[in-house]
Amino acid sequence: MNLRRINALLLRYLLLYRQSWTRVMEIFFWPVMDLLVWGFLTNYLINVGAGSVPAMVTFLIGSMIFWDLLYRAQQGVTISFLEDVWARNLLNIFVAPVTITEFLVATFALGIIKVLVNGLVLALLAWALYAFNIFQLGFTLIPFVLSLMLMGWAMGMATVALIMRWGHAAEALAWGIPFLVQPLSAVFYPVSVLPQWLQPVAWALPCTYVFEGMREVLRSGQVPWEMFWWSLGLNVVYLAASALFFRYLFGVVRVRGLLGKLGAE
Amino acid sequence: MVIEVRDLVKVYDGTTAVDRLSFTAARGEILGLLGPNGAGKTTAIQTLLGIIEPTAGSIRVFGQDIRTHRQSILQRTNFSSAYVSLPQNLCVMDNLRVFAGIYCVDNWREKATGLLRLFEIDRLATRKTGQLSSGESTRLHLCKALLNDPELLLLDEPTASLDPDIADKVRKLLRRIQRERGITILYTSHNMREIEEICDRVIFLHHGRKIAEGPPREVIARFNQQSLEQVFIRIARDGELQEAEKKPAS
Numbered sequence: 001m002n003l004r005r006i007n008a009l010l011l012r013y014l015l016l017y018r019q020s021w022t023r024v025m026e027i028f029f030w031p032v033m034d035l036l037v038w039g040f041l042t043n044y045l046i047n048v049g050a051g052s053v054p055a056m057v058t059f060l061i062g063s064m065i066f067w068d069l070l071y072r073a074q075q076g077v078t079i080s081f082l083e084d085v086w087a088r089n090l091l092n093i094f095v096a097p098v099t100i101t102e103f104l105v106a107t108f109a110l111g112i113i114k115v116l117v118n119g120l121v122l123a124l125l126a127w128a129l130y131a132f133n134i135f136q137l138g139f140t141l142i143p144f145v146l147s148l149m150l151m152g153w154a155m156g157m158a159t160v161a162l163i164m165r166w167g168h169a170a171e172a173l174a175w176g177i178p179f180l181v182q183p184l185s186a187v188f189y190p191v192s193v194l195p196q197w198l199q200p201v202a203w204a205l206p207c208t209y210v211f212e213g214m215r216e217v218l219r220s221g222q223v224p225w226e227m228f229w230w231s232l233g234l235n236v237v238y239l240a241a242s243a244l245f246f247r248y249l250f251g252v253v254r255v256r257g258l259l260g261k262l263g264a265e
Numbered sequence: 266m267v268i269e270v271r272d273l274v275k276v277y278d279g280t281t282a283v284d285r286l287s288f289t290a291a292r293g294e295i296l297g298l299l300g301p302n303g304a305g306k307t308t309a310i311q312t313l314l315g316i317i318e319p320t321a322g323s324i325r326v327f328g329q330d331i332r333t334h335r336q337s338i339l340q341r342t343n344f345s346s347a348y349v350s351l352p353q354n355l356c357v358m359d360n361l362r363v364f365a366g367i368y369c370v371d372n373w374r375e376k377a378t379g380l381l382r383l384f385e386i387d388r389l390a391t392r393k394t395g396q397l398s399s400g401e402s403t404r405l406h407l408c409k410a411l412l413n414d415p416e417l418l419l420l421d422e423p424t425a426s427l428d429p430d431i432a433d434k435v436r437k438l439l440r441r442i443q444r445e446r447g448i449t450i451l452y453t454s455h456n457m458r459e460i461e462e463i464c465d466r467v468i469f470l471h472h473g474r475k476i477a478e479g480p481p482r483e484v485i486a487r488f489n490q491q492s493l494e495q496v497f498i499r500i501a502r503d504g505e506l507q508e509a510e511k512k513p514a515s
Contacts, residue, residue, distance in 0.1 A: 002369065008362075008363050008364075008365075008366025009366075009367065012355070012363040015355050016352065016354060019355060019356070019359075083352070087350055087351070087352040087353060089349065089351060089352050091316070091346065092409070093367070095314045095315075095339060095342075095344045096364070096367045096368060097368070098367060254316060254317060255318045257275075257277065257282075257311060257317040259311075259316045260311045264346070
């Protein structure tokens, strides 16, 4: 793995943001809109409930912020790849001495930057607008965010593999796949709300433990470390499976000559 | 030999795109890969670059197998095609900076500036790539392709979108660079006059098979034609070499 090549790939993605205000706006626009909706809904629930709704309903804001971090990590991988597809630059990258690992690590790094920038902006806005302090999660914030990032990368890798294999027809998956897991990962409600038969599926997702863990910290102040370890363990499995899936489909793509078609269409 | 392709076969879903293709390219040679659309030129080039897995056969570049030494081969190779672009919303210099990093080029600014000057587009260094004319854009692609001082250059229709004046300048420049640096160039084009002018040797492909090979003048003479363009048309219409060679000169 060559750090210089990774830096160059990362630079390529970062320069895009320097050159395009619409891209910068796109990063912040949707998360801020989501934050406004969920923030006002939270305020409404507290006011209407007039004491009957516990104040910890503010977890909705935390859930929204955490969900956005997961989404940004996944987008860091998928949108970077798509930027090269859209720019018809993919062949230039893949006929250079860039390894798949270097390419993916560069997109992971972009994901980290997006997560940090987004997380900070949303945290500050949530505090300023709704007096919701995400930092009340204390040090648990770091392992929780790390866990969400790992799952975002795993989803991103699998999504890129699918787009490489099925081309432009599969592009919508870049935005769709995270929302496929959202209803099951107990983002805005506990797993217990789900039908009994669906709960094992929810517990098979690493992010479910993060959202449940976050609610636990806000409710009791206790850090459910076992939730984090479960999440981390599942993430290792998901990342490994996603890497194998990527490797397999990349092999199929090379046999079928699909990279050239995707890169020049 | 810089390139040694032996019995290369590529089959897609039962269709043979490249059929037992063998050829070599020596250091400092410009080899034209010609043929009608669907002849297998692009498949052959992409297999050489390691982004297509061959069904059978072997490819050695710089004496190394592309399957096992892809990265080290690509470090000494570069590619430019009329069908790929550089990111349109990056400025010219930023694009070269990124690719200099990807190819681990030292003194990138000096090198990039020198290449821009060589191709007479140094005044465009700060302009967005998307704002370049197709001629300027092609010349930028060639700058990118020469950034790492490649020993092997694969050019897929590099002058496809250029006006005759710029195309002529680019060909002369490529010839000069190739002579000075001893680069091996694999060149595809549908412009047969250009091929006659620039290539030392040509290979004609039809339905994935090599049906003629040699210096342009020899190939023209072998087919009893006046120009490479007439050879191209005859091959494209008649197909197999055996049939074409059997026909008497008109």
